[in-house]
Amino acid sequence: MFRVLITDPLSRQGTEQLLNAPDVEVVQKTDLKKEELLVEVADADALIVRSQTQVTADVIQAARKLKAIGRAGVGVDNIDVPAATARGIVVVNAPDGNTISTAEHTFAMLISLARNIPQSYQSIIRGEWKRKDYVGVELNNKTLGILGLGRIGAELAKRARAFHMNVVAFDPYLTEERAEKVGVRKATMDEVIRSSDFITVHTPLTKETRHLIDAGAFARMKDGVRVLNCARGGIIDERALYDAIQTGKVAGAALDVFETEPPGQHPLFSLPQVIATPHLGASTREAQQNVAVDVSEEILHILRDEPFKNAVNLPSIPAELQEKLRPYQTLAEKLGRFAIQTAEGALEEITITVSGELTEMDTAPLSRIILKGALSHYLSDVNYVSAPYLARERGVKVTEQKVSRSHGFTHLIHVGIRTDAKETLVSGTLLNGLGPRIVKIDQYSVDVQPDGHLLLIHHHDRPGAIGRVGTILGNHDVNIATMQVGRKDIGGRAIMMLHVDKPISEELLKTLEELDEIQNVTAIDL
Numbered sequence: 001m002f003r004v005l006i007t008d009p010l011s012r013q014g015t016e017q018l019l020n021a022p023d024v025e026v027v028q029k030t031d032l033k034k035e036e037l038l039v040e041v042a043d044a045d046a047l048i049v050r051s052q053t054q055v056t057a058d059v060i061q062a063a064r065k066l067k068a069i070g071r072a073g074v075g076v077d078n079i080d081v082p083a084a085t086a087r088g089i090v091v092v093n094a095p096d097g098n099t100i101s102t103a104e105h106t107f108a109m110l111i112s113l114a115r116n117i118p119q120s121y122q123s124i125i126r127g128e129w130k131r132k133d134y135v136g137v138e139l140n141n142k143t144l145g146i147l148g149l150g151r152i153g154a155e156l157a158k159r160a161r162a163f164h165m166n167v168v169a170f171d172p173y174l175t176e177e178r179a180e181k182v183g184v185r186k187a188t189m190d191e192v193i194r195s196s197d198f199i200t201v202h203t204p205l206t207k208e209t210r211h212l213i214d215a216g217a218f219a220r221m222k223d224g225v226r227v228l229n230c231a232r233g234g235i236i237d238e239r240a241l242y243d244a245i246q247t248g249k250v251a252g253a254a255l256d257v258f259e260t261e262p263p264g265q266h267p268l269f270s271l272p273q274v275i276a277t278p279h280l281g282a283s284t285r286e287a288q289q290n291v292a293v294d295v296s297e298e299i300l301h302i303l304r305d306e307p308f309k310n311a312v313n314l315p316s317i318p319a320e321l322q323e324k325l326r327p328y329q330t331l332a333e334k335l336g337r338f339a340i341q342t343a344e345g346a347l348e349e350i351t352i353t354v355s356g357e358l359t360e361m362d363t364a365p366l367s368r369i370i371l372k373g374a375l376s377h378y379l380s381d382v383n384y385v386s387a388p389y390l391a392r393e394r395g396v397k398v399t400e401q402k403v404s405r406s407h408g409f410t411h412l413i414h415v416g417i418r419t420d421a422k423e424t425l426v427s428g429t430l431l432n433g434l435g436p437r438i439v440k441i442d443q444y445s446v447d448v449q450p451d452g453h454l455l456l457i458h459h460h461d462r463p464g465a466i467g468r469v470g471t472i473l474g475n476h477d478v479n480i481a482t483m484q485v486g487r488k489d490i491g492g493r494a495i496m497m498l499h500v501d502k503p504i505s506e507e508l509l510k511t512l513e514e515l516d517e518i519q520n521v522t523a524i525d526l
C-alpha cells in the first residue's frame, strides 16, 4: 500500500483517481507546522503540494521512503528540487492545467489596473462618488510587454491582441516563427522595458529571474508605465517597485504574488496605485480540477513504475521514444552493472557509446540507466533520477557518444570504465528473440547472457588451464552452468567467462588466482 500525503488544499473531484486506487492510502493534512510535516512525511511514498507547503531540504531528508513529489500547479520554487534529485526523488508538476485561469486572471488584473476598478469599488462602498479621481487609460493601441512567453504569456498575448494591444515579448527561447504565430513582436529585454505601457512577467522564479525587474529596469521604463506580476513574488524587486511608484515613474502595479506569502501588511499596500490579490491566478474550479487530475495520474504512474511525463528533474521523454527505448532498458542496466564490476580502482570516467540503429534515437535516458547500474555498485540509494547528479558530485566524468559502426550487429552499446588503475570496455546488444547479450569484453568477443553469478577470468592460453579451474570450482561445490573462452592469439592472453550456480567466496577467488596461468579473477553478480 502506497501512502500519499497531500499537504495543501486540492480539488477532491480531481483527486478521485487517487482516493479510489486500491493500492493507495491518501492522507490529507493541510496547514501543517514544520515539525508536523517532518513527522508526516517520514513514511510517505509520495507528497503532493501546491505553492504553500515549503518542501525544503530538511523535509526531503526526513522522508525515508519518498519516491515522488507532485506539484499540483506549475511553479516548483517552493520545492528544493536539487535536494530531491540528490535523493533520487522524482519531482513532477501539472504544467498545463492552470494556464488559461492564470492568463485570464492576469487579464482581469490588467483591465482592473487600467480602469482603477478595485480602488473605485472601495471608494463607492465608502459612500463616495469620485468620478474624477478614477479616470483610467484604454488598452486599445497600447503596448503590452511580456517577459516570459511560455504557456501563460502566450495565452495572455492572444487576449491582449483581441483588445487591440501591440504585444512585444522577450523570452530567451522565443523564435521568430513562434512570435508570429502568437501575434507578438519578438524583442530584447531592453526593448520591452523601454517601449511598453504595461509590463507583465510570466517567467518562473529562478536565480536568473530573481529581481529581473529591479531599480535599473524601472529607470529605463516609460514614465507612467504600469507593471503586473502574476507569476512569482521576487521577479519584481518589491522595494524598487515601491520607490518607482513613489517617484511617479510607475503609475500602477497589479500583484498576485509576493516575495513572502502571505505578505501581511506590506508597505506596497499603503500605495493607492497598487492593486493586489492573494495568489489567485490558478484558483478556479476548472484549473484546480485539471491540476489535481494531472498530478494524481502522474503520482500513480510513478508509484506503480509506469511511464510518466511531467518530471521537473528529468528530461522529458516523448511517449513514442519511451516505447522505442523500453526493450533496451534491461540491457543498459545490466551493462552498467557488469562493466563496473570488471573495473578496479577509483572510478574516473564512464563512456557510453551507442552504434547502429541506436544512433537515430535520443539515447540519453539509456545513459541514465547505465549510470544507475554502474553507480549502484558503490552507492545504496541511487536511481535514474539521482545517478547523473551523484556521478557529477563524485567527480566522475560521463561521456556519451554515437558511432556508426556496429560490427555486424543492428546496434551496440559500449560501456567504457576508466579508473585510476585501468580501462575496461564492455559491449552489449539485444539479440532478436534472445534478449540482452554481452558480446565483447575488452578485445575479446563473447556471447554472455547477463544474468546471475558470473566469473570473469583473465588467463594465459595454456593446455589444462580450463580443466584446473573446473576442478577447483568442483572441489568447492560450485556448479558451472555455462562456460566460454575467448582469446586473441594461440598461447596468448585469454579470458574465461563462466556462469556459476552460486556466489563465489573471496577465499575461492584467491584460490583460483593462485593458479600459475591465471592473472586475475572477478566475480560478477547481476
Ligand SMILES: NC(=O)C1=CN([C@@H]2O[C@H](COP(=O)(O)OP(=O)(O)OC[C@H]3O[C@@H](n4cnc5c(N)ncnc54)[C@H](O)[C@@H]3O)[C@@H](O)[C@H]2O)C=CC1
Pocket: 073, 074, 075, 076, 095, 098, 099, 102, 147, 148, 149, 150, 151, 152, 153, 170, 171, 172, 173, 202, 203, 204, 205, 208, 209, 212, 230, 231, 232, 256, 257, 279, 280, 281, 282, 283
Ligand atoms: N499566480 C499563479 O497562481 C500562477 C503563477 N504561475 C507562475 O507562472 C510561471 C510561468 O508559467 P508557465 O507559463 O506555465 O511556464 P512556462 O514554462 O510555459 O513559461 C515560462 C517562460 O519563461 C521563459 N523564461 C525563463 N527565463 C526567462 C528570462 N530570464 N527572461 C524571459 N523569459 C524567461 C521561459 O523560456 C518560458 O518560455 C510559473 O513558473 C509560475 O511561477 C503559474 C501558474 C499560476
Ligand SMILES: O=C(O)C(=O)COP(=O)(O)O
Pocket: 050, 051, 052, 072, 073, 074, 075, 076, 098, 279, 280, 281, 282, 283
Ligand atoms: O501553479 C503555480 O505555479 C501557481 O502559482 C499556483 O499556485 P497554487 O497552486 O494556487 O498555490
